Amino acid sequence: DGGITQSPKYLFRKEGQNVTLSCEQNLNHDAMYWYRQDPGQGLRLIYYSQIVNDFQKGDIAEGYSVSREKKESFPLTVTSAQKNPTAFYLCASSIATSDTQYFGPGTRLTVL
Amino acid sequence: GDSVTQMEGPVTLSEEAFLTINCTYTATGYPSLFWYVQYPGEGLQLLLKATKADDKGSNKGFEATYRKETTSFHLEKGSVQVSDSAVYFCALSNAGGTSYGKLTFGQGTILTVHP
Numbered sequence: 001d002g003g004i005t006q007s008p009k010y011l012f013r014k015e016g017q018n019v020t021l022s023c024e025q026n027l028n029h030d031a032m033y034w035y036r037q038d039p040g041q042g043l044r045l046i047y048y049s050q051i052v053n054d055f056q057k058g059d060i061a062e063g064y065s066v067s068r069e070k071k072e073s074f075p076l077t078v079t080s081a082q083k084n085p086t087a088f089y090l091c092a093s094s095i096a097t098s099d100t101q102y103f104g105p106g107t108r109l110t111v112l
Numbered sequence: 113g114d115s116v117t118q119m120e121g122p123v124t125l126s127e128e129a130f131l132t133i134n135c136t137y138t139a140t141g142y143p144s145l146f147w148y149v150q151y152p153g154e155g156l157q158l159l160l161k162a163t164k165a166d167d168k169g170s171n172k173g174f175e176a177t178y179r180k181e182t183t184s185f186h187l188e189k190g191s192v193q194v195s196d197s198a199v200y201f202c203a204l205s206n207a208g209g210t211s212y213g214k215l216t217f218g219q220g221t222i223l224t225v226h227p
Binding site: 041042090106 | 153
């Protein structure tokens with residue numbers, strides 16, 4: 001089945017630790033995105049990538065980093081510089097010729 | 113910049129009631145408009161979209177019409193079911209320049225349908 005997978009589903013982190021969230025897609029989509037969702041708020045864009053080895057900051061990139069070494073993969077690292085990292089993180093992808101994005105199931109990150 | 117405003121929630125309805133969730137937007141140019149649905153603990157699923165003025169998107173009994181004159185994209189369903197209980201997000205894409213593919217979301221509206 002084609003789709004977007006995110007792992008793990010739940011993640012717990014101690015303060016001061018970096019943590020990496022996985023996002024993989026087998027849809028052969030060119031573009032990939034990371035969003036953050038907080039309770040009662042819409043999604044906010046963290047980073048996006050339109051092609052391999054290239055990515056751009058979104059609206060709330062501070063305290064996060066990404067890489068895009070393969071078309072299928074777009075991991076997100078939440079660094080210790082992110083002051084309020086507890087949130088639900090969603091990965092999405094799209095083809096180059098469409099503005100429709102398809103979302104993964106999400107990872108819930110909790111800082112202990 | 114671009115923005116999307118949804119009606120305040122939560123919305124609580126009885127089964128078979130009529131649903132309207134209001135959505136208005138501010139954007140330059142001619143954005144595409146979307147409704148996404150999120151069931152508890154899950155990611156977002158595309159519900160419907162419209163790409164130009166007067167287009168009507170529809171899916172699973174839900175409809176929304178792109179109204180450029182009122183900058184609106186209200187979601188409607190004639191008869192809701194308990195299984196429609198979820199969070200609904202209105203969003204736009206203004207694919208121009210370096211912001212290709214970026215979605216701007218409203219804050220979401222929680223819908224609860226009672227039997």
